[in-house]
Amino acid sequence: MVNNQPKISVENLRLSYGHREVLHGLSFSVAPKEILGVIGPAQSGKTSLLRCLNRTIDFVSNAFVSGSITIDGEDVLRTSDVHTLRRKVGMVSPLPVGLPLSIYDNVAFAPRCGGIKNKDELDARVERCLRQAALWDEVKDRLHTLGTKLSGGQQQRLTIARALSHDPEILCLDEFSIAIDPVTTMRIEDVLKELKSHMTILLVTNLVQQARRLADRTMFLWNGEIVELDRTEAIFSNQPRDKRTYDYIHGLFG
Amino acid sequence: MTASQTDNLKRPRMARSMAAILGERTIELIIRICGVSAIVFVFGIFLFVLREGAPLIGKLDWTKVLFSQEWYPTSKGNVRYGVGALIVGTLSVTGLAMLFAVPFGIGAAVFVSEFSTGKVKETLKIVIEMLAAIPSIVWGFIGLSVMNRLIQQYLPAPVGLNLLNGAILLALMSVPIIVSIGEDALKAVPDSYREAAMAMGATRWQTVYRVLFPAARNGLLAAALLGVGRAIGETMAVLMATGHAVNIPKSIFDPIRTLTATIAAELGETAVGSDHYRMLFLIGVLLFSITFVVNLLADLAVRGVRKQ
Amino acid sequence: MSASPFTVTPLVRRNMRRELVARIVLGAMVAAMVLPLLAIIAYLVAKGAPLISFKFLTTNPTHGMREGGIWSALLGTIYLVVIALAVSAPIGVLCAVYLNEYAKDNWLTRMINLAVVNLAGVPSIVHALFGLGAFVLFAGIGRSILAASLTLAIMTLPVIIASTKEALAAVPMSFREACWNVGASRWQTIWSIVLPNSLSGILTGVILQVSRTAGETAPIMFTGAVFFKKIQPGTLFAYSLTDQCMALSMHLYTVTTQVTNAPEPLPYAIALVLLGAVLAVNAASIVVRSLLRSRKKW
Numbered sequence: 001m002v003n004n005q006p007k008i009s010v011e012n013l014r015l016s017y018g019h020r021e022v023l024h025g026l027s028f029s030v031a032p033k034e035i036l037g038v039i040g041p042a043q044s045g046k047t048s049l050l051r052c053l054n055r056t057i058d059f060v061s062n063a064f065v066s067g068s069i070t071i072d073g074e075d076v077l078r079t080s081d082v083h084t085l086r087r088k089v090g091m092v093s094p095l096p097v098g099l100p101l102s103i104y105d106n107v108a109f110a111p112r113c114g115g116i117k118n119k120d121e122l123d124a125r126v127e128r129c130l131r132q133a134a135l136w137d138e139v140k141d142r143l144h145t146l147g148t149k150l151s152g153g154q155q156q157r158l159t160i161a162r163a164l165s166h167d168p169e170i171l172c173l174d175e176f177s178i179a180i181d182p183v184t185t186m187r188i189e190d191v192l193k194e195l196k197s198h199m200t201i202l203l204v205t206n207l208v209q210q211a212r213r214l215a216d217r218t219m220f221l222w223n224g225e226i227v228e229l230d231r232t233e234a235i236f237s238n239q240p241r242d243k244r245t246y247d248y249i250h251g252l253f254g
Numbered sequence: 255m256t257a258s259q260t261d262n263l264k265r266p267r268m269a270r271s272m273a274a275i276l277g278e279r280t281i282e283l284i285i286r287i288c289g290v291s292a293i294v295f296v297f298g299i300f301l302f303v304l305r306e307g308a309p310l311i312g313k314l315d316w317t318k319v320l321f322s323q324e325w326y327p328t329s330k331g332n333v334r335y336g337v338g339a340l341i342v343g344t345l346s347v348t349g350l351a352m353l354f355a356v357p358f359g360i361g362a363a364v365f366v367s368e369f370s371t372g373k374v375k376e377t378l379k380i381v382i383e384m385l386a387a388i389p390s391i392v393w394g395f396i397g398l399s400v401m402n403r404l405i406q407q408y409l410p411a412p413v414g415l416n417l418l419n420g421a422i423l424l425a426l427m428s429v430p431i432i433v434s435i436g437e438d439a440l441k442a443v444p445d446s447y448r449e450a451a452m453a454m455g456a457t458r459w460q461t462v463y464r465v466l467f468p469a470a471r472n473g474l475l476a477a478a479l480l481g482v483g484r485a486i487g488e489t490m491a492v493l494m495a496t497g498h499a500v501n502i503p504k505s506i507f508d509p510i511r512t513l514t515a516t517i518a519a520e521l522g523e524t525a526v527g528s529d530h531y532r533m534l535f536l537i538g539v540l541l542f543s544i545t546f547v548v549n550l551l552a553d554l555a556v557r558g559v560r561k562q
Numbered sequence: 563m564s565a566s567p568f569t570v571t572p573l574v575r576r577n578m579r580r581e582l583v584a585r586i587v588l589g590a591m592v593a594a595m596v597l598p599l600l601a602i603i604a605y606l607v608a609k610g611a612p613l614i615s616f617k618f619l620t621t622n623p624t625h626g627m628r629e630g631g632i633w634s635a636l637l638g639t640i641y642l643v644v645i646a647l648a649v650s651a652p653i654g655v656l657c658a659v660y661l662n663e664y665a666k667d668n669w670l671t672r673m674i675n676l677a678v679v680n681l682a683g684v685p686s687i688v689h690a691l692f693g694l695g696a697f698v699l700f701a702g703i704g705r706s707i708l709a710a711s712l713t714l715a716i717m718t719l720p721v722i723i724a725s726t727k728e729a730l731a732a733v734p735m736s737f738r739e740a741c742w743n744v745g746a747s748r749w750q751t752i753w754s755i756v757l758p759n760s761l762s763g764i765l766t767g768v769i770l771q772v773s774r775t776a777g778e779t780a781p782i783m784f785t786g787a788v789f790f791k792k793i794q795p796g797t798l799f800a801y802s803l804t805d806q807c808m809a810l811s812m813h814l815y816t817v818t819t820q821v822t823n824a825p826e827p828l829p830y831a832i833a834l835v836l837l838g839a840v841l842a843v844n845a846a847s848i849v850v851r852s853l854l855r856s857r858k859k860w
Contacts, residue, residue: 056742061666083270087745097740100759100859109754110744115270148859159740166744278749282664288653289660290670292677292723295716299684302695361591369585378592380848385599387770387844388837389777390686391811395818395833396602429595457577459584480683487685489780490811494819514687514780521690521784526699538691542684549683553676 005073007032007170007200008053013067015048015224017060022048023224025067030170035196037215037232038204041248045224046204047094050172053202054089055082071170087114090168094175096155098147099162103130103139106147106158110166125165133161134191153184160188164195171195172202177210189214208249212236220245300542307535325500327520327530335533337540339500343510346503347417347492348485351424355485356478358425359432363477366433367440368462386430390490393423397495411507413497418506420496424488428481435480439473440466472555479552483545489514513537606837610830618831622795627817628824632832634793637800638707638807639839642782643775645711645803646718651768653715654722661723662730663752682720686780689717693785708803710786717781718771725770729763730756762854769847773840779811787812789820810836 006029015023023045030036038046051057052065055076069076071088079085087110099106107126116122126143130136135157139150147158156176163171173192177185192201192214205211211218212232219229220242228235228242240246247253314335322336366378401422402414411418443466451461467474497509498519517534524531617631624630657674665671693713703709733756741751757764779787787809793800801807814832817824 054743056739059739059742061668083745083747085745086743091743093736093739093743095736097736099737099740099755101755109741110746113270113741113744113746113750113754115274146859162740162744278747282749285656285660285664288656289665289674291653292657292674292681292720295719296677296681296684298696299681299688299692299716302700303688303691306691306695306699358591358594361588362595365588365592369588378596381596381599383770383848384841384844385595387773387777387840388599388602389774389779389811389840391777391779391814392602392833392837395814395829398818399829400602400605426595426598433595457581459581460577462584483683487683487687489685489687490815494815514685517687517691518780518783521694535691535695538688542688545683545685545688546680549680550676552683553679 005032006030007034007071008202009070011068011070013049013052013069014065015045015052015057016064018062021224023052026221026224026226028219028226028229030200030202032200033196033198034217035192035201035203035215037211037218038202038221039206039208039211039218039248040221041253042206043223044221046221047174048224049221050091050174050202050204052077053170053172054086054091055079056086056091058082083113087166088169090163090166090171092156092159092163092171092173092176094178096152096159096179098150098155098158100146100148102144103147103150103158104143107161107165110162114166129161129164132164132191132195133157134187135161153180156180156184157188157191160191168199170200170202172204174204175206178206185210208236220248222248300539303535303538303542307532307539310529310532310536313529323500323502325516327533333529335529337513337537339502340511340513340516340537342502343496343500344486344512344514347420347424347496347510347512348482350417350421350506351428351485352478352482354421354425355428355432355481359429359477359481360436360474362429363433363436363440363474364462364466367437368458368466382430382433385426386434388427390427390488391494393427393491394494397423397491401495405507409507413507413509415495415497416507416509417496417503420492420510420512421506423491423495424485427488427491428484431484432477432481435477436470436474439470439477442473443469476552476555479548479555483548483552486548487514487541487545489518493518513541517541603837603841606830606834609827610832610834613827613831614834619835620795622792623790623813627790627813627821628828632810632813632835633795634791634800635808635810635813635832636835637793637798638787638791639776639810641707641801641807642711642714642786642809643772645707646714646775647768647771649712650715650719650722650771654719655726655764657719658723658726658730659752659757662727663748663756678720678723681716682724684717686717686778689713689781690784692716693781698785704804705784705788705806706786706804707801707807708786710782710807713781713785714775714778717778718775721774722767722771725767726760726764729760729767732763733759759859762851765854766847766851769843769850773843773847776843777811777836777840779809779815782809782812783815789816810839 009029011027013023013026014021026049038049040046048057051060052069053076057063057065065077071085076085099109101109104126107129108122111122111125127136130139135154138154147155150158156179160176176188189210192203195201203211203215215232217230218232218235220227220235222244228240228245230241234240235245236249319335319337320341321338322334323339324334324336325339326332326334366375370378397419398415401419405411405414405416405419447465447469448461451465456464492512493515496511496515498511498515499509500511501508503510517537520530521534524534619631619636620633621631622634623632661671661674665674690713693709697703697709697712698705737755738751741755786806788806789812791806791808810832814829814836817832818829
């Protein structure tokens, strides 16, 4: 960690849906340009955590959040401008979502919502994002066909391109490889390695080996609590600090 | 990647114009206002109808009004506002109509939902939509011109405009709503129920009878109730087809008169602000209350379905 | 134990027989609905069609409505329907947007939903009383096209809300989430993704209301429709908002119940025009729906 000012810092984050608490006081921080892997079984609160980070948790009507999240020193939970916040945090959902728009419009959607109208500016941005998501070569001749007609793997890269289109400083990926084949997964992993040079990445993954391949540090989340957060090598070593981590990674439970 | 980083510096930060944000606030305010408008309208309807009728409320002997059959609103010497016969008229024509419409409607819903597929199903649904689209005035005209003659010709009835005529029309008018709501209710039963029943060797009919009916009970009840609500509120068809005689029917061939038809027939001839005029508005309040309760019950029944 | 596991036992045979009976009975029930529809249409066509001509549609009624055409009634109905839906469609659609996109699960939302359900159940004659009490008398609009249209507008509102809500709900939640994730506001999401992709459903619902509105009689009887009104022929702008008007439905009622010695085919022809218009609009909505459905984008 080069910079001692963390990019994201989470303090005692609690989240409940109705009376059911799903995050029980998480505290951690993420350094700039770091890849933080988040592993853990289903229902451990991984997706909920991401939803808190970009405040889409607001759309869940019975959700209640307490604690604090700061990004670049700004209080996320109390910010008045959630849209700017969400543009700062790119989010890639588990299942690819091509909006029912053309490929071009899919990527231009966020910049347009952000008030960019200049055609050249949009063109440049669309090309850059599609290139970054390793999709440009496949779609450059049919930018005006429907994004929803792409294959699953292409749609997932389109989703990533869209998440990059609003210049996020943080990119959150939520089990992005769940619906795509291993080859595409590897391509996207290569993309992530490149993106790392200028953004902070939160990689929630169901594949523990993916965290091992990509993450600088890895967090093991279980039942809404952080069991362990350490350098990836330490987590995947033969003696992580918590035995549950070892058991989970080696498929003994979860 | 260095290229895109320098790019990063040149690119303008995204910020929406003040006008765009203000425009969005305005449209969201309008959306909210439209959202609550439904409540405003329901209360508005009740209050405005009550407001016109209210001055008369204190002047009436209500047990007499509700139970007497003597409706003589324009009598010179002795004006009497007994709506008993009108209530009976409404109830009898609705009841008889439902006797036809509920079994036929639910039967048709079952046929459409469980016994037909593909093109047949699509066609039937379209036909039912068409049936629902026929205006009540056209039904009324059919009752007056066609059914009237048919009933006189083939049934031992002295007049063709009677309870039976109105009930048949109402049945045909409320069947579509029963079919469509009933079909929704059957569709809401998960396919796994059907598959489980079939896997045990049940025939389609056994599945319907033993699995789907119990499972969709509330939805089917709601369908029937909405049919009732539609029939009670129907005006033009019963006005034209039931013979329009204030009368407690003794057989299905007697002419009757309903609450709705009375308003439609007499409102045009009353002076604004007269007792007769106010009485018609009070009948409106009564109708509003009846259909309100019926719809509330239907809604509760439907909600029961969702909770399962 | 029988020799073959698939032997037809008496029990199975009985079940199969019952199945057949059920199928026939249910089919007959459907036929009991379909046949009257066809019979009615056929009868009206047979009786009314000879009278219908371009001239019948475009000339005003004359001689105490016993002769001439139905132009003033036809135009009145068009006025009423267009104005009513111009009022109710935006309000209804926005109300549905509120319920489906903004409303939280709280008491207010439950109240609104309940209000919509009950508004849909209010008898048309009560709408007429309301229109008379609120628009004609209280608001002082007087008996006019405007008052009648507003009355019709409120009557069609709940159905538009319901059909729009259904159309909005058919747009997958994941689209909305994807938009929110890239920083789009609720309204931007609705405007650019939700509304364009539910337009077919919304339109179908609104078009269906055209047919319902055109056929209504009771709500306009005391708020703006009259038995007879002479208008200038040959122009579409023969009525003004504050005029009373004739309407097809009302005209049918008048001719069948008030006019003595009307020629026999006349009411059939009017009924046929009304029914034809209503069913044509209905068919149009079905076509729109299937056309747009085939162009579904996901």
